Amino acid sequence: MEKLLILVVVGIVFYMLNRNYKSSDYLHIKVDGKQSLKGDIADHEAGLLIAMLAKVAKADGNVSELEAEILSHTFTDISNHFENSEDIREKLKNIYKKEMNSFDNTINVASKYFSLTKKEYAKRLKVMEYLLNLAFIDGDFSNAEFLITEDISKALEIKKVDFESMIAQFEQFYTQKQNSKELSLENACKILGVNVSDDMPTIKKKYRDLVKQNHPDIVTGQGAEQSIIDEATKKLQEINEAYEILKKEKK
Numbered sequence: 001m002e003k004l005l006i007l008v009v010v011g012i013v014f015y016m017l018n019r020n021y022k023s024s025d026y027l028h029i030k031v032d033g034k035q036s037l038k039g040d041i042a043d044h045e046a047g048l049l050i051a052m053l054a055k056v057a058k059a060d061g062n063v064s065e066l067e068a069e070i071l072s073h074t075f076t077d078i079s080n081h082f083e084n085s086e087d088i089r090e091k092l093k094n095i096y097k098k099e100m101n102s103f104d105n106t107i108n109v110a111s112k113y114f115s116l117t118k119k120e121y122a123k124r125l126k127v128m129e130y131l132l133n134l135a136f137i138d139g140d141f142s143n144a145e146f147l148i149t150e151d152i153s154k155a156l157e158i159k160k161v162d163f164e165s166m167i168a169q170f171e172q173f174y175t176q177k178q179n180s181k182e183l184s185l186e187n188a189c190k191i192l193g194v195n196v197s198d199d200m201p202t203i204k205k206k207y208r209d210l211v212k213q214n215h216p217d218i219v220t221g222q223g224a225e226q227s228i229i230d231e232a233t234k235k236l237q238e239i240n241e242a243y244e245i246l247k248k249e250k251k
Contacts (some may be wrong), residue, residue: 002116005097013170015177022127032104034081034082034083035081035083036082036083036084037083037084037088041088041091041092041095042095043111043112045113045117046078046088046092047091047092047095047118047136048083048085048109048110048112048113048116049074049078049113049127050075050078050095050096050099051076051095051096051099051109052106052109052110052127052131052152053070053071053096053130053131054095054097054098054099055099055103055106055109055148055152056097056098056131056134056135056145056148056152057071057096057100057134058100058101059103059135059142059145059147059148059149060136060142060145060146061145063100064137064138066137066138067137067138067169070078070133070134070137071134073097073152075092075093076089076098078092079092096127097141100193102215103248106151106152107146107151107152107154107155107157110151110155110156111155113127113155113156114156114240115156117156121157124157124158125162125166127155127156128149128152128153128158128162128163128166129166131149131152132149132166132167132170133170135148135149136170136174138170139174139177141167141170141171141174144190146167149163150163152227157211171187184245185245185249188241188242188245188246189242189246191238191239191242192206192207192210192239192246193206193210194206194242194246195250196246199250200247200250203243203246203250207239207243210239211236212236214236214239240246
């Protein structure tokens with residue numbers, strides 16, 4: 001689900017970046033062809049977007065695996081719309097590394113982005129959604145992340161009601177996701193007859209015992225009727241699915 005969300009948001013953002021693009025304005029990202037870089041990438045829409053992402057990614061002190069994945073997609077997607085894409089990608093990465101180390105210029109960076117998109121509120125909304133997606137992707141929207149995104153939102157002149165609405169939508173999505181995960185874990189433990197606090201060797205031993213008891217070949221060898229064999233096959237599938245859920249949880 002996280003990867004799907006990443007790809008969906010990336011696609012929407014780059015569609016919005018292309019709307020109302022003026023070929024004469026090199027400071028915007030052109031996605032319907034390759035563009036050559038003129039001037040400093042740091043002053044370009046691409047560089048400013050990466051700078052804002054850097055602030056949000058590092059707001060809580062560390063960059064999670066999923067946050068890193070979003071950033072990797074973004075570096076690649078943006079650079080692919082430039083000539084010398086590998087060089088551009090490296091420059092974007094350098095901007096990210098520089099901007100993640102300081103929050104003093106956050107409002108200044110966002111204000112520069114606003115000046116390039118004054119008449120494109122819908123685009124800025126999608127960029128704000130992208131930034132919030134990055135903040136929420138690890139399932140924990142910290143107070144530091146809220147403060148940084150709020151500062152950026154104000155500098156981008158995002159309406160307060162729109163900013164709060166986006167946060168509410170992300171909170172609802174991740175609450176539902178967490179509830180679903182907890183339910184899955186509860187069911188997995190019930191199927192295997194273990195506790196979520198049990199260590200992996202204990203869970204693995206229980207899993208093996210259940211496989212032996214419910215394997216269709218073993219049940220067939222015991223002379224069971226077809227209905228019992230079918231039930232054992234279904235049970236074994238549930239056992240395997242439950243074990244996979246717990247394995248992921250214990251990583």
